[in-house]
Amino acid sequence: MVIIFILMFGAIVLVHEWGHFITAKKFGVQVNEFSIGMGWKVWGKFHDGTLYTIRLLPIGGFCAMEGENEESNNPKSLSSKSPLQRIVVFAAGAFMNFLLAWLLFSIVIGYSGYGGNTIKSVIENSPIANAGAIAGETIIAIDGKEIKTRNDVSKIVTDGDIVYGVSIRGLDGNVRVVPIKPQPKEGGGVALGFYAVTEKGNVFECITLGFSETISWVDKTIEGFFLIITGQVHLKDMMGIVGVGQVSAQVWNEGMKYSYLAAIMNTCQLAALLSVNLAVLNLLPLPALDGGRIFFTLIEIVRGKPLDQEKEGYFHVVGFVFLMGLMIVIFFNDIARLMG
Numbered sequence: 484m485v486i487i488f489i490l491m492f493g494a495i496v497l498v499h500e501w502g503h504f505i506t507a508k509k510f511g512v513q514v515n516e517f518s519i520g521m522g523w524k525v526w527g528k529f530h531d532g533t534l535y536t537i538r539l540l541p542i543g544g545f546c547a548m549e550g551e552n553e554e555s556n557n558p559k560s561l562s563s564k565s566p567l568q569r570i571v572v573f574a575a576g577a578f579m580n581f582l583l584a585w586l587l588f589s590i591v592i593g594y595s596g597y598g599g600n601t602i603k604s605v606i607e608n609s610p611i612a613n614a615g616a617i618a619g620e621t622i623i624a625i626d627g628k629e630i631k632t633r634n635d636v637s638k639i640v641t642d643g644d645i646v647y648g649v650s651i652r653g654l655d656g657n658v659r660v661v662p663i664k665p666q667p668k669e670g671g672g673v674a675l676g677f678y679a680v681t682e683k684g685n686v687f688e689c690i691t692l693g694f695s696e697t698i699s700w701v702d703k704t705i706e707g708f709f710l711i712i713t714g715q716v717h718l719k720d721m722m723g724i725v726g727v728g729q730v731s732a733q734v735w736n737e738g739m740k741y742s743y744l745a746a747i748m749n750t751c752q753l754a755a756l757l758s759v760n761l762a763v764l765n766l767l768p769l770p771a772l773d774g775g776r777i778f779f780t781l782i783e784i785v786r787g788k789p790l791d792q793e794k795e796g797y798f799h800v801v802g803f804v805f806l807m808g809l810m811i812v813i814f815f816n817d818i819a820r821l822m823g
Contacts, residue, residue, distance in 0.1 A: 488731045489541045491754045493519055495580065495761060496544040502579030503546040506572045513549035513559035520544055548572075552796050562792065566784050573773045573780070580762035581697065587755035589693025594748050597692055598633025598679035609676020614661040616651055616677065623658065624650035633679040634695065640665050643673040700756060704763040727757065770802025 497519055507514050513532060520538035527536040538544075550560025561569060601621045605612040622630050625639045626648050640647060646664045653659065665673035684692060710716040722730070734753050738746030768778040776799075783790050 485728070487735055487750060488728045491731060491750055492727070492757070493541055493544075495583065495754060495758050498579045498583045498758070499576040499761060499765070500544045500546045502575035502577075503548075503572060506575040507546065507548050507561065510564055510568045510572065511559055512561050512564060512572065513557060514546060515549055516545070516547040518545050518547070546576075552799065554792050562789075566780050569780050570777050573776045574766070576773055577762040577765045580758040580765075581701075584700070584755040584758040584762070585690075585693050585697045587693075587751045587758070588696040589689045591748050591752045591755070592684065592692050592696065593686070593689040594744070596681040596683045599682035600630045600632060600635070601680040601682075603678045603680045606676040606678075609674075610663045610666050611649070611675040611677050614649070614663050616661070617654075619654050621652040622649060623652050632682075632692065634692075634699070636675065638699075640673060640675060643667055649675070697755070697759065700759045701763060704760050708763065708767065769806075770798040771800075771806055772802070775799065775802060 500517065500519070504514055504517050516534045516536060518536040518538055520536075520541050521543045522538050522540040525537050525539055527534055529535075548561045549555055549557050550562035555562055557563070561572065564572075600623065602611075602616060602618055604618050605616055622636060624630055625636065628635075628639055630636055630639075643665055646662045648660050649663045650658055650660050663675055665675055668674045707716070711721070731750065731753055734749040735746045738749035765772050766774040766777070768774045779790055779795050779798075
């Protein structure tokens with residue numbers, strides 16, 4: 484299980500740092516070191532001006548660029564490039580994580596299928612059951628908006644205080660519109676109360692649905708960070724690398740109840756979720772994160788002149804220390820949960 488987690492986490496970090504690396508190289512930036520992992524160097528090879536390394540701790544990685552955190556007169560330094568080029572380099576890691584999540588979600592949907600708009604079964608005494616819907620009928624629209632998948636329903640039906648006009652095609656082919664007020668779900672949200680027939684899509688449909696799933700999880704991740712920032716989610720509820728490792732073992736074991744392929748698909752889905760989280764986290768406008776560097780670069784554009792790199796570097800160091808402290812706190816929370 485440890486090996487699976489290391490491979491999964493390493494792949495997510497590799498894709499992220501490769502985004503920084505490939506754009507930096509494209510703009511002629513000197514990359515001093517490209518590393519997977521943190522801590523002591525286990526392996527290293529110098530090629531074309533860059534030291535490629537693998538380090539002991541599989542908890543991150545980095546792409547060290549000339550002039551990223553220090554003054555440099557090197558014409559190949561990052562600081563010598565235009566603000567727009569620097570923004571592209573900073574944002575490329577998150578962009579690659581977004582693409583990775585999109586790819587993985589598309590693969591998982593291609594394997595497991597997706598919930599369509601045909602009702603497989605209704606939950607007893609649920610709103611849609613009380614409206615007379617039965618298995619085999621199809622939801623074709625809600626409040627006039629076309630429905631093709633189960634996710635389409637979830638995107639529209641979000642308010643438990645609203646009565647929605649649900650268009651249902653019956654077994655006889657006739658369409659009727661019924662008013663339905665959704666009911667609250669355990670853990671939050673609302674539902675009409677039905678299970679959908681699983682559909683198998685073609686390649687184009689899987690790619691399209693994979694993109695929609697990625698966007699959906701980006702929205703959920705942003706909402707989650709908002710809850711953290713506003714204090715609605717506490718530190719003790721947050722999960723770090725130990726907790727993620729535990730979850731990865733659980734999803735693998737759950738999949739192994741069916742087959743190796745099912746376990747791999749479960750892991751791919753978890754990797755996609757983590758990749759989305761890493762993308763969103765890195766774009767937050769906080770010091771030491773890519774979003775923080777983009778924020779300072781935007782300030783430079785507004786001012787019309789470069790910022791003092793020494794002062795900016797100080798902010799990033801303070802931000803890095805804060806993030807490391809937060810990671811340590813979350814790490815001990817993970818340990819406490821394991822022991823409890």
